[in-house]
Amino acid sequence: MTVDEWFPVAADDPATTDDAAPDPIADEWFPVATATEVTPGTVHPFQLLDERYVLLAANDANDASVTVVRDTCPHRGAQLSLGRFDGDRLECAYHGWQFDTSGRCRHQPAHPDATPSEASNLRPVRVSRAYDLYWVCLGDEPRNLPYYPAFHLHPGRTTICAPKRVRTSGPRIVENFLDMAHFPFVHGGYLGTAPHTEVRDHEIASVDGELRAINCTFWQPQPGPGAGQGGDVEYTYGVSHPYAARLVKIPSEADGGAAEAFEILLAVSPESELSCRAWMLTTAHSPSADLDSFNEFGALIFGQDVAVVESQRPARLPLDPRAEQHQRADRTSLAYRRWLVARGIRYGTSRNEPERGGTGPTGSARKP
Ligand code: FES
Ligand SMILES: [Fe+2]
Structure with a gap:
C-alpha cells in the first residue's frame, strides 16, 4: 500500500503548490510565561517570531496590568529589559527614557521639561491569560487558543513543566x-518496548475544527508515573492550533484504571522558525495524583x-506528501501536515524554505 492509497493526494493538492497568501502565523497565540512567575514588578523578556518583546507586570499585577511591548527602545534601539522597572515605570538603560505600563513615554531626561511625542511611545501587543500561562498574539486578527478542556474540567489538577528550548521548527x-x-526506540522502557512495536490502525476525524486521532492504542511497559505493569493504553490526540497538540490518555486497567488517567497539552512558542520553547501542561484526573511526579x-x-x-532534516516540516517516505502509522502526522496547509501556515514548514520562494527565518510571518 502506498501513501496515496490510504491518504489520497488530489491533483490540485494545496500542499504541492505555492501559496502567495500572507502567512497567518502572527494571528496565532503563543505562550510566553507561566502565571506563577509573573509577579508584581517583574519583567519577562522573550523572543517571538524573530522579534524580542518584554512582558511587564505592574505592581498591582492582574490580567489588566500585564503589558507586552517590543523590547527595543524607540530612541536608539537599546534592549529595554536591560533597564530598571519599578512596577510603574520602565527606564531605558541607555539614555533613561521612561515608559509607563501602558507603553507611553513619560520622561526623556535630556529634555526634562518637554512632553515626549506620540512617536516615542511603545505600542502594546495582545496578551491573554489562559491555562495558567500568559499568551501573546502579534497579529490583528487573533485566532483561537489551543483547545484544552481538561484544564477546566479538573480544576487545580494541571501542572506545567518549565519550557524547554528545542532547536528546530x-x-x-x-x-x-x-x-x-517512535515510542519503543526513543522511550524504550517507558512508552514502548520491543517486540511490542506495532502501531495499530486508528481513526482520523475533524471535530469542530479540531483534528483528532482516535482509538490510538499502543503497548507500553510503563504508561504513566504510577503504573506498575505494562499493557495496552489508548490515546486520543487533538490538534486545534498549528503549534500545539493535546493528548487524552483514556483510562485503562493496564495502568491503574481511571485514577491514573491524564491529559497533556504541548504548546510550542517559536522564538524563530528554527528555535522554539516548548511548554508542556499535564492534567491528572485524580485528586490524589502526585502532580510533581507527572x-x-x-x-x-x-x-x-x-x-x-x-536532528531531523529538513528542519522545516515538509508539507508536500511526496517529500518524505511514509508508513501507515504516519496517518496522524500526514493529517496534521494537511491541516497546516488548510490553515495557511508557512512558518516552520517547507513552504517557507528560501529555495521555494519563502523568505527564510525572518520571512513572511510578520505583518507589514
Ligand atoms: S536608547 Fe533608550 S533612551 Fe536612548
Ligand atoms: Fe517522544
Missing part, C-alpha cells in the same frame, strides 16, 4: 508529539525526544 516538535511509532515524568519523556527531533 515548531511543526517538527508537534508532529513528534503525535507520533507513536511533571517529572513528562520532562523525562520530552527530554528523550530532543536529540532526535533536533
Whole structure:
C-alpha cells in the first residue's frame, strides 16, 4: 500500500503548490510565561517570531496590568529589559527614557521639561491569560487558543513543566508529539518496548475544527508515573492550533484504571522558525495524583525526544506528501501536515524554505 492509497493526494493538492497568501502565523497565540512567575514588578523578556518583546507586570499585577511591548527602545534601539522597572515605570538603560505600563513615554531626561511625542511611545501587543500561562498574539486578527478542556474540567489538577528550548521548527516538535511509532526506540522502557512495536490502525476525524486521532492504542511497559505493569493504553490526540497538540490518555486497567488517567497539552512558542520553547501542561484526573511526579515524568519523556527531533532534516516540516517516505502509522502526522496547509501556515514548514520562494527565518510571518 502506498501513501496515496490510504491518504489520497488530489491533483490540485494545496500542499504541492505555492501559496502567495500572507502567512497567518502572527494571528496565532503563543505562550510566553507561566502565571506563577509573573509577579508584581517583574519583567519577562522573550523572543517571538524573530522579534524580542518584554512582558511587564505592574505592581498591582492582574490580567489588566500585564503589558507586552517590543523590547527595543524607540530612541536608539537599546534592549529595554536591560533597564530598571519599578512596577510603574520602565527606564531605558541607555539614555533613561521612561515608559509607563501602558507603553507611553513619560520622561526623556535630556529634555526634562518637554512632553515626549506620540512617536516615542511603545505600542502594546495582545496578551491573554489562559491555562495558567500568559499568551501573546502579534497579529490583528487573533485566532483561537489551543483547545484544552481538561484544564477546566479538573480544576487545580494541571501542572506545567518549565519550557524547554528545542532547536528546530515548531511543526517538527508537534508532529513528534503525535507520533507513536517512535515510542519503543526513543522511550524504550517507558512508552514502548520491543517486540511490542506495532502501531495499530486508528481513526482520523475533524471535530469542530479540531483534528483528532482516535482509538490510538499502543503497548507500553510503563504508561504513566504510577503504573506498575505494562499493557495496552489508548490515546486520543487533538490538534486545534498549528503549534500545539493535546493528548487524552483514556483510562485503562493496564495502568491503574481511571485514577491514573491524564491529559497533556504541548504548546510550542517559536522564538524563530528554527528555535522554539516548548511548554508542556499535564492534567491528572485524580485528586490524589502526585502532580510533581507527572511533571517529572513528562520532562523525562520530552527530554528523550530532543536529540532526535533536533536532528531531523529538513528542519522545516515538509508539507508536500511526496517529500518524505511514509508508513501507515504516519496517518496522524500526514493529517496534521494537511491541516497546516488548510490553515495557511508557512512558518516552520517547507513552504517557507528560501529555495521555494519563502523568505527564510525572518520571512513572511510578520505583518507589514
Ligand atoms: S536608547 Fe533608550 S533612551 Fe536612548
Ligand atoms: Fe517522544
